[in-house]
């Protein structure tokens with residue numbers, strides 16, 4: 001076999017973050033940079049001889065070039081087969097579906113999620129294991145350890161490129177490369193989970209929707225499922241053709257970045273339902289006519305309404321949310337007698353709970369919702385879950401949300417991001433807070449009394465692994481919370497995230513403007529953290 005062993009030197013910055021390794025494209029294009037990381041993955045996942053790998057990405061700039069390199073390395077390292085999405089396209093949830101369905105050894109997904117794309121923007125790579133979920137920390141730690149000592153990698157010296165544009169089978173030095181339809185298996189699974197007939201009927205009776213694919217990977221998936229299979233009018237999917245630079249925008253489904261959709265949904269021309277997804281298709285934003293549904297509320301509402309979906313009716317084993325996600329789903333779990341779990345930020349922490357049949361639904365405040373149908377969050381799945389509820393309840397999004405608040409209380413919620421802070425200053429903010437919270441219990445801040453404060457540490461109930469320093473929490477006696485965390489996905493400087501939540505059960509107070517309702521928490525958090533003095537910042541960069 002024409003395998004070449006290339007001598008290389010370690011890079012010192014290949015520690016995977018919240019979701020794989022993300023860097024600027026130019027950083028990835030340095031000689032040996034991508035190859036070192038890929039070889040470190042292959043060296044950390046057990047014997048790969050004769051195994052099958054899934055490979056694809058969100059279509060961003062450098063996706064196709066990286067695929068050609070990884071194919072040559074997979075062949076040289078002994079894989080026998082690689083399933084590649086047509087044109088290199090696989091959404092993160094679709095990759096998870098295929099890994100599980102075809103029972104492959106694992107998969108490599110090329111994505112920097114919602115980060116911008118293009119020659120001067122971001123690229124990313126992550127490894128998913130045979131359960132279809134993100135590699136757990138023990139594997140990402142092993143990968144990182146390898147990157148620090150790597151001295152060589154294996155690559156085929158075959159100079160021909162595999163044609164990714166057509167379904168078909170190719171041979172690469174004895175390894176089979178199968179180019180597969182990117183959408184087919186995913187759409188089939190959605191068909192099994194949801195009542196497509198009910199949704200199609202609702203649409204044929206005049207229900208309207210707009211799905212913003214944000215020039216990213218979900219375009220082909222949404223056109224096939226929403227327009228072709230469910231009969232939504234042509235053009236219901238906007239920005240539906242994946243572009244390498246996402247049209248120069250942030251493919252991040254929130255009211256700030258999905259502003260075309262936001263404007264439409266708050267205008268007199270609003271359709272009945274609006275949604276958006278991110279770069280790699282795992283995030284979702286849900287909007288109704290004149291109402292934005294927070295991701296935390298969305299998780300709670302899906303849990304409370306699972307009985308409307310045949311595949312989930314009576315089958316919810318439990319519900320999990322990441323620590324900074326609002327406690328709205330806890331209220332539902334309590335009432336329905338379901339177990340609820342609080343995990344650190346990042347989808348990888350849900351995997352063990354799902355594999356052990358502890359939870360069915362999971363969610364994060366960062367526009368992520370999903371279930372045990374796969375091991376990733378799933379943007380279009382959440383959209384279909386909502387559409388199925390709407391078809392079954394025959395009420396508007398606003399009515400469903402308002403009734404939910406009446407029944408369970410309203411968790412006002414917002415996240416303030418301070419982006420591209422100097423890393424040293426951001427670390428100082430966290431270090432100071434870490435000291436401060438040791439002595440805050442029972443003290444008063446403004447009109448609020450602290451009930452607990454700590455640096456969140458999680459012990460996985462399945463494998464007992466411990467994850468420390470997962471965010472500073474300050475909880476108050478009235479149920480409000482403020483949480484401080486540094487992002488683990490950014491590529492320049494540090495991003496400080498401050499999460500705010502308050503809980504309201506008085507129906508007269510349920511229709512306040514969110515930032516107004518949280519204003520006392522916002523003021524006190526800026527003071528407690530000495531934000532201005534340490535970072536010079538007075539205003540958040542992005543508020544969601």
Ligand code: G1P
Nearest residue numbers: 018019346347364366487488489
């Ligand atoms: C962010 C989100 C987190 C999500 C991750 C990957 O990570 O906050 O919930 O799992 O992206 O989509 P962070 O940048 O906060 O580390």
Ligand code: ZN
Nearest residue numbers: 113278280282
């Ligand atoms: Zn994503």
